[in-house]
Amino acid sequence: MYQALYRKWRPQVFSDVVGQEHITSVLQHQVSSGKLSHAYMFCGSRGTGKTTCAKLLAKAANCTNLQNGNPCNECDSCKQINAGTCVDVVELDAASNNGVDNIRSLCDEVVFPPSVVKKRVYIVDEVHMLSASAFNALLKTLEEPPEHALFILATTELQKVPATIMSRCQRFDFSRIKKEKIVDRLMEICSNEGINMEREAAVIIANLSDGAMRDALSLLESCASKGGFITTEYVINLLGLSNKEQLIELIYSCAKQNTVRALTITDELHEKNGDITSCFFELLSICRDILIVKNVSSPSRFINCTETELNRLTEISEILSNDTLSYFIDELKKFINSPDSFGVNKKVSAEITVIKMTSPSAIKSFDALSDRISRLEETIKSGVVVEKNSTPVKEKIKTSKKEDPPTPEVVVEEETKEKSKPKSTSNKDVFEHVNELVKKFGEKESMKQFFLAKAKMKLQSGTLVVIADDFVIQMLNTPSCTSHILECAREFDSTIENVQFFNEKAQQSTQNSDLDTL
Secondary structure (H helix, E strand, C coil): CCCCHHHHCCCCCHHHCCCCHHHHHHHHHHHHHCCCCCEEEEEECCCCCHHHHHHHHHHHHHCCCCECCECCCCCHHHHHHHHCCCCCEEEEECCCCCCHHHHHHHHHHHCCCCCCCCCEEEEEECHHHCCHHHHHHHHHHHHCCCCCEEEEEEECCHHHCCHHHHCCCEEEEECCCCHHHHHHHHHHHHHHHCCEECHHHHHHHHHHHCCCHHHHHHHHHHHHCCCCEECHHHHHHHCCCCCHHHHHHHHHHHHCCCHHHHHHHHHHHHHHHCCHHHHHHHHHHHHHHHHHHHHCCCHHHCCCCCHHHHHHHHHHHHHCCHHHHHHHHHHHHHHHHCHHHHCCCHHHHHHHHHHHHHCHHHHHHHHHHHHHHHHHHHHHHHCCCCHHHHHHHHHHHHHHHHHCCCCHHHHHHHHHHHHHCCCCCCHHHECCCHHHHHHHHHHHCHHHHHHHHCCEEEEECCEEEEEECHHHHHHHCCHHHHHHHHHHHHCCCCCCCEEEEEEHHHHHHHHHHHHHHC
16 A cells, blocks of 8 residues: 655654754663653654654664664564554544543553553653643643653643643754755655655755655655656746746846836746745745855855855845845835735735835935934924034135125126026925825825835925826826825815826926927
């Protein structure tokens, strides 16, 4: 009968367990020296070998022919445990047997000696799922169990296990398995199973497994189901991943502030993968890699990529500053954590995020200008006069009067200049609350605040005229945005009756034609 790869290749001795040598060596020594504890707590993330080590410990504790602390897998007890037919080795899933009655029946059975093997072993998986009353029922038995009993508790959420239970167990923390070891194990299994696979494809599987060997073997089985040679491209297409080269090119386009190219790649990613949010998760990882390349002398220790990809990341790191990379990471995290990333309009939100990333200086300059204007307004309201700038000016005037007394010619020239100056724009045509309006608008339309910040505004006969380029007008000229702009503007000037959008280039061409006429 066919068996899944992760079951078929489950380690049969402690030395076969990958990436947990700090635990297996201790258990192996305890078995060989006959100093087993009565209770163990195995904790760690999924797929790291907790249940595997529990079964190995159960076999080793009952093996009649130990091989340097490892079970022989040939005696009757080892064969029964491997086949799952040993009545004295009990596996209990606490997720589905979490009631106090289940634990009470277990405690009642503990007092009876094993019928076949030396020790009666209880493996309780996901022990954190037990109820409070179930933990209390287990407590006394766990504290003073019979000599023939061995408890092995496993959990992925140690913080949910009561301290009273923890204090009665020997604790072992299973770490995530390193990606290099997962890749080596995958290639070894492929060699034995007759599966042909590129090592780069194994690297992709190892990255997706997140340190869990079981997950890696399940992914390998999915990829190997079609037969033939497993290439990197096939793994990417089968698992619905984004092409890393394409993602790196997107970051490069943002670094070069090439908005058109960046939006084109975003559209291609959306059409190919469907889930743009998963692509942005990978973009976040790439930005992290670039940050490491920029700040670490030997980045290959901390990132998993090919030599070609590393050279590309190095090229991008020379273009971007740490501040800009941090800004990219913040914008990607905002998109990933926002409700829009899972909504029907996530493509629009993704495109807006990409546009922000292609013009980070505009955002930063707007924020800095807004803060500066706010400080100046506070200074004007308080009536504080800055004397540092005024004193040197007065001294300059006095000095100039002493050294260069004015002549009639100079006075005439100054008067002529004053006459030739154009008249200042009337205050009625100036909208003085631009920054406040942008902030108010951001509370209602957070994803489009950036576009309004790039626009200019003025008043004309009760109309708020918004001047911007075609793309900004296209993003803002919707019924929802227009009503919100009008609503926010009327908070500062009640005479405003409507909002009109005007193309910036058209205005410049009109002004140029007026000058030509003059």
